[in-house]
Amino acid sequence: VIAFDQIALFVALYALGLSLVLAFGPRTRTALCCALAFPSGLALYVLAATFLVLSPVPYTRASAVALFAILAVPSAVAATRRWRPTRAAVTTVLAWSAGFAAFVVWLHGFDASRLSHDSSAIVHTGLRLAELEGARHALLSTKGSFHIVVHSLAYFTSDAYLWAIAPAIAGGLAALFVVLGVEGLRALGACRPRSIALVVLAVVVLMTTYMVSFHAFYIHSNSGGALYALAFVGLWWLSELDGSTDALPVAALLLVAFVAQRNEGPVFGAILILTCVVPSALPRRALDRFVAGYCAIVAAIYLLLEGAPHFHFTEGRRRMTLALTLATGVAWLIASRTPLARLRRVVPQLAVGGMLVLGVVAYLASASMRNSIDVMYGNTIAQRRTGQMWGSVWTVVAASFALTALLPGVRRASAFAWSAVGTLLLILLIALMHPYRMSPHDSGNRMLLQVIPLALFYLTLKAAVVLGRPPDVSVSSRAAS
């Protein structure tokens, strides 16, 4: 009998995700589908399992398997109908799948995971979900629901807990970064070996940053946040480049997964909607469906979480979050159907500008805010008392933003920049309600993991496009003359 361990679980989730992405994702980009397969499969199953946990149906091995079947069969059927593979595409899928399986087998072979009290709470609460009868929704609000449900899957495996999930997510982040970069450069006509090498170099920078590599083994929600933020914004950008709405269902799934990483996730989700969805040139009907689906799923989760125990996530905050989610949908309806629609293109600038003004006012008015910003500076740049967790990466990113301002913009890619800056400002503003502390494991410091892949990808893209295109003929001829 083959034990159902993490290897089998991850491969099953990968297969689920692959069929989903080939059916409802960017199926013309096979490599991207493969890179998105594991994150999408994980997101789909975990979100479905979240509703299962919140429902009266018992959360047992039988119900979990039934749920998997309910999700997998329609996805597989849809994939076989919609995907028209070429020989090269089949080869890509087979090679990638074999590589993924080998990667998971390797990860399963050693347990390098690091755990704190937060990690322990996530793992134990997840395991407890499957043991408890009734009142399970109470457990989901102890941390963001996503990782609690993820770790509940360990109950159905022969392993004590999912020590390979954090490195698998980090590996997914690295792979997605490269594939998104290559696919994007190809769409922009700048895909040459030197530009691909730059993308690979940027991934090396990202993954060798001590904070990122530490979270590749640290059981928490932040590397998941980084993965899903990059996946959503990247997929949205490619959809904009292609002018295609095929991948929007998967994009919505990725956005919901990003939101579910933390209890205050819908606030971050609203930022990504403002920076990606609102200024989009895609057909309005598709955007309507996207926003409606997103709001319905997130609102349903937060509605069902009523009466959860009160840690930092109080009942008042749950209601506020629910109201914000509904308000996001209403705001979209108004913004897309009134004369305000003319301003859609500048909404990211307005949103970031508004947050900036709010931040300045808060900085001047609140000592706690000033202290939190000092702390954030200490955690990221100065790093005197917190160890060199970030190294020089934030200084380099800030300098590179100034440097690459001299380069021409990349088509539709400003969503990355606005998302990164907007998320960064929001993290700073959250300090008004939850002051930060000088520690590498501080909440604000960890949330910056969501920002760094977006910022680095944007900067890399600008430079890679310049390197990937033929030299500027006008400059050469002028110089020669």
Add this chain to the structure above:
Amino acid sequence: VPDARSWRVLLGWTVAFAAVAAVLASTNRALFDATTHHLLAAARLVDNTDGDLGRLWSEVPPGGLVMALACSLSGLVDLAYPYALAPVLAASLLAALALVTWRVAIERGAGRRGALLLVAATSALLLTSYDFAFHAFSLRPELASACFIVGFVGLVVLASERGDAGHLPSALACLAAFALSTPSGGLAAVPYAAVALCTLRLPRAEVAPPFAVFVVALPWVLAGLPHDPDPPWRVTLALLSTLFVGWLVVSARPGSDRWRRRAIVTATLAVAVGCAVVAVRAPGALAAPDAALPWIGLGLLALCAAWIPRRASSGWFLVALLAEAAVALELGTSPARRFGLHALVLVVLLVGLRYAAVLGPAAAPRERSIARQPILEPFGGHRRLVALAFVGLLVATVADNVRVFRSNQLNHPPKLRLLRHDGFTLERAMDARADDDSEADE
């Protein structure tokens, strides 16, 4: 290979220098004060510290490194102290100023008689000023920095007037020496370098190499000092690199003259704002008698700047002078006496050049077309250079990340033993969390 005329000039100047130095060294009229004693004490340490430069550095008065090293040479000739050093430096400064004024006047079409008159007038103006005369007999560090800055500005103006980039290495050597002889260190040199880059009317391919060497060499020398200067050498390196890369990028663009003009106007505004900020932050500095002179000087300079002809780009060095004053005031390095001397010699030089432009028939400097040299051609234009700079940043970051990995001593959260049935309950987890929170609050 120098021609016969050059040899004659070299020989004449050498003989003249020896004669003047001999006359000046024949009598000791040196003036002493506390700074002089510090300087000479530090100079003696050079011979007696057995290479312990840290001790020497602690004894040197602010900005006195070059003069301390120069004074230490007196041990070679068995002198107690080099009492003739200041007069010889003053004579050299006077000669340099006279020569630059002469050459510029001739270049701008003035007759020899007019040029000679101008040189005599400016030399007399300088010689009769109390500040110059005082420093000409005082063993203090200020005269050396004034010499170097006049050397730099003069050579840059000459390079621009004659279209000869061969002056630039010497000019930049003067600027580096200036940086080592002021308390503000490399920071004081940055505005002068910026003005030179913005106003030089020379092919880029000839300007870029000496400046590239300077951008690397000056911070390297500053980094080699036994104590990190204030501000640190990294600040100088960052500012100079940014300035140089910015110049490389901007000057490649079509209409770079317009960009230069914008840059220099922006810099002027920035300096004005900087001066205002310094004045607000240190109002006492304005009221103190010791600090009053720079501000009187600034007022005069602003007045003079309005009269400088628009095409005489050397007038923009006044902006650098203002910036130097702002930096010195901000760093609190008692700029009055030093700045007074710098301002004096530079104003004399620049006003002399302004009159040189008026004397001759070719009142305006020759229009020179700045050929856009393809120095960025190997990179495929400035955009490619920026992209490559980004690649360089990423490579450096990877190297730094590896360093962080090796040196990180952080205590990470310990790995806990997790068992499925270890008595865990939600209530216990909540209690543990509440304990943690209360401990954190305490």
